[in-house]
Amino acid sequence: MVRLSYPIEMEIAGNTAMWTRPDTGDCPVSYPAPTYSAVKAIFESILWGPDVEIIPTKVELCEPIQYHSYCTNYGGPLRKPTSIKKGNNYQLYTTVLIDVCYRLYAAVVPNKEKSKLPESAIRWDKNTTSPGHAYQSIFARRLKRGQCYSIPVLGWKEFTPSYFGKFRDTTQVLSDLLPVIIPSMLRQVFSKGYTPLGSYAKKNFSPVSYVYDNDLVIQNGVLEYPQKEGESC
Secondary structure (H helix, E strand, C coil), X not given: CCCCCEEEEEEEEEEEECCECHHHCCCCEECCCCCHHHHHHHHXXXXXXXXXXXEEEEEEECCCCCEEEEEEEECCCCCCHHHHHHCCCEEEEEEEEEEEEEEEEEEEXXXXXXXXXXXXXXXXXXXCCCHXXXXXXXXXXXXXXXXXXXXXXXXXXXXXXXXXXXXXXXXXXXXXXXXXXXXXXXXXXXXXXXXCCCHHHHCCCCCCECEEXXXXXXXXXXXXXXXXXXXXX
16 A cells, blocks of 8 residues: 655754744734744755655644744845845844744655656656655654754744754643634745746746635644645645
């Protein structure tokens, strides 16, 4: 029997996290839990491959939800052109989460969009009987060694984790947490999937396509991400 879906899991913790709510404007506030795309990016920071798709399934909260005021001197590309030209920053006030710890879960499935794969990925795919199984095994080895494709972050790049790796025996899920209702949560911004490198110059890049999950509930410390049509876990 061929398994089309392979589970992966990991734990991540840190001092500060920011899962930005887009409806909170220029003083952003964090969601109480990581978004679907944030969890996907954390897994992909350990191991990424275009011939598989990572589908986050749920996150377990292992520390109480604590909000905290945070201010930073923003010097990014969203400043006014005149400010960028003069090298002026501005103070950005936000509301972040502190002392976070999560157990993340996802399923790995083969990428259905084979036509978008680069030649190197197509060759690898043809030589691999089960890309999802291969990814699962390589991911587990890299996680055990502490290897990563890029440093995983807790939302913003400045919020690096104090720990990422396999589940720790001392970590406990907040099973007694009261239900937390999330009326709407941004799921993905680039939901059209992978686009080969180099297509940006041809104006054939993945378009912005906002997708939201509605009426989510963190129940007993667990947030389950709804599975969309076409996803198989």
